[in-house]
Amino acid sequence: MFRVPSRPPGALYAIGMGCVLALILVAGLAFAGDKARFTADGALIRPSNYREWIFLSSGLGMTYGPNAPASGAPLRFDNVFVNPSSYQAFRRTGRWPDGTVLVLEVRESQSRGSINERGHYQTSIAAIEANVKDSRRFPNGGWAFFDLTPRGEDSPKAVSAVPPGNNCEKCHSTNGAVDNTFVQFYPELIPFAQKFGTYKPGATAPEAQH
Numbered sequence: 001m002f003r004v005p006s007r008p009p010g011a012l013y014a015i016g017m018g019c020v021l022a023l024i025l026v027a028g029l030a031f032a033g034d035k036a037r038f039t040a041d042g043a044l045i046r047p048s049n050y051r052e053w054i055f056l057s058s059g060l061g062m063t064y065g066p067n068a069p070a071s072g073a074p075l076r077f078d079n080v081f082v083n084p085s086s087y088q089a090f091r092r093t094g095r096w097p098d099g100t101v102l103v104l105e106v107r108e109s110q111s112r113g114s115i116n117e118r119g120h121y122q123t124s125i126a127a128i129e130a131n132v133k134d135s136r137r138f139p140n141g142g143w144a145f146f147d148l149t150p151r152g153e154d155s156p157k158a159v160s161a162v163p164p165g166n167n168c169e170k171c172h173s174t175n176g177a178v179d180n181t182f183v184q185f186y187p188e189l190i191p192f193a194q195k196f197g198t199y200k201p202g203a204t205a206p207e208a209q210h
């Protein structure tokens, strides 16, 4: 008669534990895999999948810098994304952990097109920039800025930081509501920063465009 071979309980336990450990490892890799990655000489490897990250907010026609467009110029959209593990950490602590990559995607807009009469919708990319936290790598408060704007065929896979002492840094550290970041414009995050006391008192929006 056929009999199912019985395994000793110890072997079953080992197989079970093996599966659990493998799952933890895979989950850990998936979670850590979205952090900032650098080449050996410190250039930021372009986060090509940022469009699969967490969408923080979208500003329309925001003007806050020396590159602000002339009044009456077509409005641009600013779309902000962050890597998912840092978004989770922010909700737990009100702080951005090392490895955080915030991406600002600036897009042109159009008004009349297809069936649209008066509203504005997004079109081509005008610029892509990043603000990255790594306190061991970057001396200035642990943040560095990157211009990731695509340059067609010549777009490098990795980009060096804008050198320290730049305008990005000055405006962000002076006006950002949480550390170096403009959480005052990401409404869904504001309560977490307030809960953990990281929202700078009186943080306001500067006047000036990317």
Ligand code: HEC
Binding pocket: 058, 059, 062, 064, 065, 066, 078, 079, 080, 102, 103, 104, 129, 130, 131, 145, 146, 147, 162, 167, 168, 169, 171, 172, 180, 181, 182, 183, 185, 206, 207, 208, 209, 210
């Ligand atoms: C005069 C102020 C000012 C300057 C200069 C400036 N920014 Fe910003 N930046 C902002 C504001 C305001 C936002 C809010 C988001 C928006 O535009 O919708 C922002 C958002 C960002 C974000 C989204 C994440 C965050 O930090 O909140 C990135 C990335 C970014 N800027 C990169 C840069 C880079 C790179 C430079 C320099 C080349 C730069 N910025 C210069 C004001 C500034």
